[in-house]
Structure formats: structure tokens, C-alpha cells
Amino acid sequence: MKLDDDDFTLFGLPQRFALDAALLDQRWRALQAEVHPDRFVSEGTAAQRLAMQWAVRVNEAYRRLKNPLQRGAYLCELRGASIDAENNTAMPPAFLMQQMAWREALDEAADAAAVEALDAEVATEASAMVERLGALLDDAQDAPQAAQQVRALMFVQRFRDDIQRRLELLDA
Known part of the structure; x- marks a missing residue:
């Protein structure tokens, strides 16, 4: 070692x-x-x-x-595809539209049940994104696309953190 x-x-x-x-x-x-x-x-x-x-x-x-997100980012780096999340925030339009729709749904959620339902939806999408990340890294060997997927997952993780903060406020 x-x-x-x-x-x-x-x-x-x-x-x-x-x-x-x-x-x-x-x-x-x-x-x-x-x-x-x-x-x-x-x-x-x-x-x-x-x-x-x-x-x-x-x-x-x-x-x-x-941690799947950290493991994916690490593999991208090992394969020469920098995540560079601070400087590279470009995302596909469909992903950005989904983010905006989720943000609006969070803003409009009237109670904890609505926020929890949104969280479940986002968690399902995050799981699918992690699966796609694995396919990009292990099957397609496409580190640049995997790096973009990692950046997208970082956005989703931050949004899930916002959801948790909102739930804490509703529980208080």
C-alpha cells in the first residue's frame, strides 16, 4: 500500500x-x-x-x-473528466426545466404531505440518475458525459437539501 x-x-x-x-x-x-x-x-x-x-x-x-455521488465524481476525475462544478454549470434545457418545475412545486407546497410527495418524486429521479451515471462510467466508458451527470446530481442533491429544510420549518 x-x-x-x-x-x-x-x-x-x-x-x-x-x-x-x-x-x-x-x-x-x-x-x-x-x-x-x-x-x-x-x-x-x-x-x-x-x-x-x-x-x-x-x-x-x-x-x-x-457515497455514489462522490464515487462517480472520483471516477470521472481518475478518467480525466474534471467535474469543475464551480465553473461549469451548463445543463441540458430539459434538466433545467425540470429543476424549475420542482422549485415551483416546492414554493407552492402548502403542507408537509405535499413536500414529502415532492421529495419522493425527486428521490425516484435521483435514483434513476445514479443508475445512468453507473452505466455511463461502467458500460459506455463516457467520463465527460458522466461528469455532466455528476453535476446534475449535485443540483438534485442541493434541491433535496432544500426540501429537507422546508420540512423542518413545517415541523417546527
């Missing part, structure tokens, strides 16, 4: 979007057992510091691989 290995190599997994979550969890526990700083207490400060770096690296990689 090297600190600069990519996350997939670190966990001994193929560079694919689709992954076995149970295997990822198993590999994470094994790596944590191997690099946990408590194992190096008797080896001095330098060994403990290095173990801490390893533990942090393993945890960061685990979080990135566990």
Missing part, C-alpha cells in the same frame, strides 16, 4: 462505479485494523503519526467510495 494509491487500489477493488458495499465495508474494517494508531503505541511517536495519516487516508477513501 502507498498513500498515493487511488482509493480503489487501496481497497483492492476494480475501478468501477458498481461495487459490492459489503465487500467495501469488509475491506475498510480490515484496513482500519491494520493501520489503526492504537496498534503502534509501543513503536513511538513517528510510527503513531504515520498510522494516523494512514487511518485518515483510509477513512477518506472509504467515505468517497461509499
Whole structure:
């Protein structure tokens, strides 16, 4: 293992979007057992510091691989397709129209039931988008299109966060 290995190599997994979550969890526990700083207490400060770096690296990689949106973005980056969400906000017109319709529906939602129904609709679309992201990365090997899909999913995630805030206000 090297600190600069990519996350997939670190966990001994193929560079694919689709992954076995149970295997990822198993590999994470094994790596944590191997690099946990408590194992190096008797080896001095330098060994403990290095173990801490390893533990942090393993945890960061685990979080990135566990989250489909982060995993997709990471694979795009590994394949040379920068997400660049801060500078590249171009989206297909149909996607933008859908976003506007959802925003209007959220603004017009009169009660928690209406907001929850909207959330269910958006969650269903988000799941379909994650599936398309997986197909773009694993089947089509189209990293530039996958990067656009990641950016779209980031928009959807922010909107779902807005929905949750609205539900919290309605519950208060």
C-alpha cells in the first residue's frame, strides 16, 4: 500500500462505479485494523503519526467510495473528466426545466404531505440518475458525459437539501 494509491487500489477493488458495499465495508474494517494508531503505541511517536495519516487516508477513501455521488465524481476525475462544478454549470434545457418545475412545486407546497410527495418524486429521479451515471462510467466508458451527470446530481442533491429544510420549518 502507498498513500498515493487511488482509493480503489487501496481497497483492492476494480475501478468501477458498481461495487459490492459489503465487500467495501469488509475491506475498510480490515484496513482500519491494520493501520489503526492504537496498534503502534509501543513503536513511538513517528510510527503513531504515520498510522494516523494512514487511518485518515483510509477513512477518506472509504467515505468517497461509499457515497455514489462522490464515487462517480472520483471516477470521472481518475478518467480525466474534471467535474469543475464551480465553473461549469451548463445543463441540458430539459434538466433545467425540470429543476424549475420542482422549485415551483416546492414554493407552492402548502403542507408537509405535499413536500414529502415532492421529495419522493425527486428521490425516484435521483435514483434513476445514479443508475445512468453507473452505466455511463461502467458500460459506455463516457467520463465527460458522466461528469455532466455528476453535476446534475449535485443540483438534485442541493434541491433535496432544500426540501429537507422546508420540512423542518413545517415541523417546527
